[in-house]
Amino acid sequence: xxxxxxxxxxxxxxxxxxxxxxxxxxxxxxxxxxxxxxxxxxxxxxxxxxxxxxxxxxxxxxxxxxxxxxxxxxxxxxxxxxxxxxxxxxxxxxxxxxxxxxxxxxxxxxxxxxxxxxxxxxxxxxxxxxxxxxxxxxxxxxxxxxxxxxxxxxxxxxxxxxxxxx
Numbered sequence: 001x002x003x004x005x006x007x008x009x010x011x012x013x014x015x016x017x018x019x020x021x022x023x024x025x026x027x028x029x030x031x032x033x034x035x036x037x038x039x040x041x042x043x044x045x046x047x048x049x050x051x052x053x054x055x056x057x058x059x060x061x062x063x064x065x066x067x068x069x070x071x072x073x074x075x076x077x078x079x080x081x082x083x084x085x086x087x088x089x090x091x092x093x094x095x096x097x098x099x100x101x102x103x104x105x106x107x108x109x110x111x112x113x114x115x116x117x118x119x120x121x122x123x124x125x126x127x128x129x130x131x132x133x134x135x136x137x138x139x140x141x142x143x144x145x146x147x148x149x150x151x152x153x154x155x156x157x158x159x160x161x162x163x164x165x166x
Contacts, residue, residue, distance in 0.1 A: 017106060022066035025137075029144070032104075036068065037140040046129070046136050053142055055108075055117040057127040059135040063111045068119070071105045077115040078125040088118060095121070108139060 022028060028036045040059050049056065075088040092102050106119040116127045119141055129136060 017070040017104075019067055019069040022064070022068060022108070024064055028068075030068065030141075032106075033144055034141055035144050037138070037142075038066070039138050039140075041136045041138050043133055043136060052120045053140060055119075055123045055139045056129060057116055057123055057137045057139070058129055058133045059137040060133075061110075061127045062116050062137050065111055066116070067109045067113075068106055069109070071102075071107055075107065075115060077107075077118060077122075079118075079122045080125050080128060082125055088115070091118065091122070 017030075017032065020028070020030065022036070022038055025038045025040055028038070030036060041056075046056065071088050073089070076085040077088060077091075078085050079091060088105070088107065089102075092105065097105070105121075107115045108117045108119060110116050110127075114126065115124050117123045117139060
């Protein structure tokens with residue numbers, strides 16, 4: 001696939017991600033070859049993490065059961081730090097997400113089907129940690145070693161330059 005001056009080479013997915021229920025804190029193995037850790041932590045133990053694979057939310061606001069699913073047309077959320085809702089598709093366009101990233105983008109929702117985290121991108125502002133937060137819900141998604149699907153991204157312009165030099 002050529003996307004925004006990049007050549008993206010990836011293994012073609014055979015099926016779309018199926019919605020998965022997260023009834024309580026724990027460790028969940030996803031069909032994508034990833035592991036999702038969902039754990040409550042006391043506010044006293046909280047340390048800010050600047051890792052996109054981690055989201056820390058107000059545990060009282062993010063009611064179980066949670067669900068993890070692929071994005072759907074019309075999905076909206078309030079990106080962290082903003083006040084108004086935004087279509088997930090518009091958010092992904094604004095950050096210049098690749099076609100592959102859009103196709104594979106996951107969201108985690110709470111019991112009322114509000115998106116709490118655009119996985120590996122941004123949490124929803126409604127579920128942010130505030131001065132009144134007593135407990136934190138820490139979500140961490142990571143690849144399981146050995147099952148990783150690698151995506152190779154090469155600049156199409158660089159490829160053209162190499163061909164011209166040959």
